[in-house]
Amino acid sequence: MAVYPDAMTLGEARARFFARWGLGPDGGYGDRWVRVETKPIPVYFPNTRSRVDAAKLHDLHHVATGYGADWPGEAQIAAWEIAGGCGRYGWAWLLNLGAFTIGIVLWPRRLFRAFVHGSRASNLYHTPFGDDQLATVTVGELRRRLGIAEAEPQPEARDRVRFAAWCAAGLAWYAAWAMGGAAALYLVARAAGLV
Helix, strand or coil: CCCCCCEEEEEHHHHHHHHCCCCCCCCCCCEEEECCCCCCCCCEECCHHHHHHHHHHHHHHHHHCCCCCHHHHHHHHHHHHHHHHCCCHHHHHHHHHHHHHHHHHCCCCHHHHHHHHCCCCCCCCCCCCCCHHHCCCHHHHHHHCCCCCCCCCCCCCHHHHCCCCCCCCHHHHHHHHHHHHHHHHHHHHHHHCCE
């Protein structure tokens, strides 16, 4: 969390976050398309207004928690946000579930710790927050509002049960996408006379 000191305004901290992770001066909010770097082929989808609304809050969660914008950090913030709930932000649910599921396989301990942290905090998906507050609210004030503690909370049995349920949901989500993709490839191959 030291990257974004408590005394820094959210506007300054978010600008530092964008610069640190190469996200451009506006974090990509004004882009027409979003590119997610997946290997071997990147995924593109339209940068809708509802996606931008969710991303603005998501990026402030990165600042408040200190999680990075690399793959491990995105998995962690996904777990943190899922644990607290993403409210009416469908894009947040959808993208977080994808990153969460990757984290299950690659960084399960980090993912679980972030999930426990998120279950003990509130998040901006449930609290009105506007761009007009970026210049006046500090990082420390946001952390206090969200109840983000420096100390790692101890997991309870309910955390393990909820985490397991979300892991099952994530794996089912990926399985559905894989089956849909395989069916589409089969139909294309069949239409081309390859099968």
